[in-house]
Structure formats: structure tokens, C-alpha cells
Amino acid sequence: MPNGGTDPADRAGEAPDPIEPAPDGGVALDGAAAASGASGTSETGASAEVTSDADETAHATDADAVSIALPRPGIVARIARRETRLTTRRGWTVGLTVVFAAFGLLLATFSGSGVAPTGYEPVVASYVELATFLVPLAALAFGHGAVVGAAERGRLGVVLTLPVSRAETAIGVYVGRAAVLGAAVVLGFGVPGLLLLREFGLAGWPTFAWFLFATLALAVALLGIGVAISAVAPTSTMALAGALLVWAWVALVHDLLAMGVLAALDGAGGFVAAAVAANPVSTYRLLALAPTEAGGAGIAAALDGGLSVGVLLGVLLGWVALGVVVAAVAMRAKRV
Template sequence: MSLHTCLIEWRQVRTLAHKEFSDRLRNRWVLVVALVFTIASLLITYFGGAAQGRVGPGSIELTIASLVSLVIYLVPLIALLLGFDAIVGERERGSLDLLLALPITRQELLLGKYLGLAMALSLSTLAGFALVGLLMAQQFGWAGLYHYAGFVLSAWMLGLCFLSLAVWLSVLARDRTRASGLAIALWFGFVLVFDLLLLGVLVASGGQFGGDALPWLLLCNPADIFRILNVFSLDDMRSLYGLTSIVPPALANPWLLGGAMLGWMLLPLGLASWRFRP
């Protein structure tokens, strides 16, 4: 393989990303997801405290705590459904060979696909949480908006992590049916099974197995990294979730957690690029 073929032509990548993003705009995907986020976040913001006899945002801590649960369940699922057929779908439709016949490399195609999908996911996520952000600024001032902006940023990063995983699955899978099944299995594994498995091992061993290492194992799950980022951003949320005595302060370092999230974005994409080589 020559050096020229290893280099990435960013003009080609931008063209592919723009096409992918335009396709998502035309089929109303961005609009639908933005509406889902907007409606769900507004309902949680206003009615999340209904069980305590309160309607409307009571505090920035409780509002973010309620939205964290929404994001952990919804954002990974949407990201996986968005990207699971990025490559395998083109292969099934017979358009992959046509794309590769153009003067572009496989890495340019993969990166262009990912960036276009990332733009669509970013726009829908930011637009979906924008209205609640205005309410936070009106209700709690700039301090509330600052913490809410950090929450939205971490939600955006979580979506990109699972989008990278989805593109990796799309390269590995032989058909769209298997890719969709793997995407749902991945969602169940990270969102539902992972924490239960760690807790089960800890309880079954009477706290003797993995006690000290258990908090650090949470870095193996981007959903848990997102949770820790937001739980430790506010004092009231630490006591609300009861994780202060479980998660060591060293693990709660936002730079460490942000770097772990970045790793979850880059590693699956790198594996997908390696697997997609000719």
C-alpha cells in the first residue's frame, strides 16, 4: 500500500459527510429525534417531581438527575439505531462497490459516514435539549445554565461513543438483520446488564471480589462514565445517587472521565477502520 493511499483527502471526507447529513435531514430523521428529545425532556422537567407533589423544575440538581436517566436509556439507543447500517446497509443495497469505485479510500468513506451521522445526531440532540436550557436559564440563572450545558455536552459525547460502536458493528456484520440484533444486544449489555453484573459479582462474593477495582471497572461502560460525570458535578446529586462512598475522588476527575469518553469514541472507530481495510 503506497503512502498516498494511506493519506486522507479531507475534501472527500467533507463531501461524504455533507451527503450523509443531508440525507438525514431530507428523511426527517433529525426533526423526529429532536422532537422526541424535546417532548421527553420537557415532560421530565415539569412532571419529574409529581410524586412529591411538585410540578415544574424544583432545582437544577433534581432536574439534571431526572434527565440523566432519560439520556442513559434514550441516547445510546438512538445512536445505535442511527449507525448500525452505515456500512452494511450500503453493502446490502449494492451501492458500496459503486462508492468504492470512486476516487476515495475506504478510510475516507468510513470517516465521512461517521462525521455525517455525528452531525445529524449532534443537531438533533442539541436542538432537543435547547428548550429546556432556556427554561433552566430563566428559572436558575446563569449558574443553572452552566451546569445544564455541562450535562448536554456529556450527553452529546455519550451519543458519539455509541455511534462509534454502531459503525464498528456495521463493519463487522454481514447483513442488516445481524447488525440490528447486535446493536440491540449492545444496548442491553451496556445500559441494563453491565451494572447488574458488577453488583451481582460484588454481592455474591460478599464484597471480597473486585471491591477496590469495582469503581474503576465503571470506565469500561460509557453510560457509567456519563452518569459519574453528572453525579459528581453537583454536591446534591452525589448524595442523591449515594455514590460518594463508592466512587473514589480520583475516579471522579472530569479530565479523566472526559478522556475515557474520548477513548470510547476513537477506539471503536479505529477498530472499524482496521476491519474495513481492503
């Protein structure tokens, strides 16, 4: 059984105990409450509980034990809801939304001045440049403490005493935080989008909506990388350092090196495509600007290397999958 869970054969004839909600938003996952000794070690008093259908518990077999290694959607969803509640209570939703909205409103407010961009396409181009720095930083900051921070506070150890696998825990933590970050991106950039709608009308608003969708894809991709760093790092300090190094690479260093190599090669469509795919921020920049004239040249060069809009979106989704897989694998070897 995974991580100290109760043997289903020993619980076959027992009725589940009544369970009350944990004060920190702890969620029932499979039917058995966390051992009292484990919950007593949690510094924050967090408790996690496990519930499951009685039939599954009573009739579990060796064949079922093999299949349980696969992530169970119900367990993942419950861990995700718990993570969403905890991060929301700590103010992450409000804080991220305010940060995105503040910068977005500044651009939207000054968009009508003589020195600022006017119209949907110039404003969206300005938003994309802002998002290439701000969104990765926010996503990595939000994700870097997801696993190692919970481990240092004792909360992760409590969860892992329950019949829930480490892969399910990693995926659930990521999904819960992705929901919070996604809501912050949509609300934070959506508010200035309404101002643009009032100022420029409805004709060009699909361009802004596409920018919003691409930014959401970038946010969840970088969050996956942040959660992976959190699962690999032994301490929160090292996780923070790793997150900052990744941000510096994807937002600053990678493109500078790529442009230098591209200049040395005197242009090469294959290299452009490889350089874009190797950096989620570069992928996002082309994807977000695809409907605009500003992205025409970049898209043309990427198309020469085999990157279409659909492939660009697939690359970002691939970064999401990579981050989650690395986090799940690292969780299996992590000492808590």
C-alpha cells in the same frame, strides 16, 4: 490505487470533466466520476463523484501512493457532508430531535409539580437517568445501518469504485452522522433547558449545560459503536440485533453485574474504576452528575480508583476512537 480508482499516471494530461450535483446529495471527492456501470447498479440512483486538484493528479508519484493510505481530511469532510445531507433528507435530524425534546419537555413541564423534582440538580439527575436509556438506543439505532444498509442498497459499492479509501469512507460516514446526532441532542435537550432557565433562573444553568455536553459525548461514543457494528455485520438484520444486544448490555446488564461483583468484593476502588471505564453509559452517568451533589458519592469512589472528571471524558473519547477504528478496519475486509 484504492478500490478501483483511476491510475493518476493515465490522467496526467486530462482536464476534469464538468460535474453536476448528484440527485441524492452525492458529493465530488477527487476528480473522476463513478463508472457508469457501477452507478447503474445503485437501487436508489445515488451517484458519487470524485474531484481533486489537477496538480496532485498530474504529479502523483509512487511516494504519494504510499502516503495516500492515510485518511485525507478533505476527502473525509466531503463524504461527511454527503452523509449529513442524505440522513437529513431521510428525516433523521427531525425525528431524533423530536424524540429528545418530547421526553425532555415532559420532565421540564412537570418539574414544578409537588411530586416532581425541583431545581436544576434534581431535574438534571432525572435527565441523566432518562439519557442513559434513550440516548444509547437512539445512537445505536442511527448507526447500525450506516455501512451495511448502504452496501445492501448499492450506494456503498458506487463510492468504493472511486479513488477514496475504505478508511476514509468509514470515517466520513461516522463524522457525518455524528454531526446529525449531535445537532439533535443539542436541540432536543436544549429546548427544555430554556424552560428550566425561565423557571429556575441563570444561577444553576451551568449544571444543565454540563449535562448537555456530557450527553453529547455519550451520543457520539455510542454512535461510533453503532457504525462499527454496521461495518462488521453482514446484513442489516444482524446489525440491528447486534445494536440491540449492545444497548441491553450497556444500559441494563453491565451495571447489574458490576454491582453484584462490587458487593461480593465488599467495595474496591480499583474495581469501581474498571467497571466505570468498561461501560460508556456508566462513565457518562458519573461525568454528567459530577457538578451535582447526587454524583458526589460516585465520583468519590471513582477517584479512589484513579478516575477524575478529565479521565472520564477521556474514556468517552476513547470509546469514540475505538468505534471508528473498528469500523475502518472492518471496512477493509468487507465484501461489497
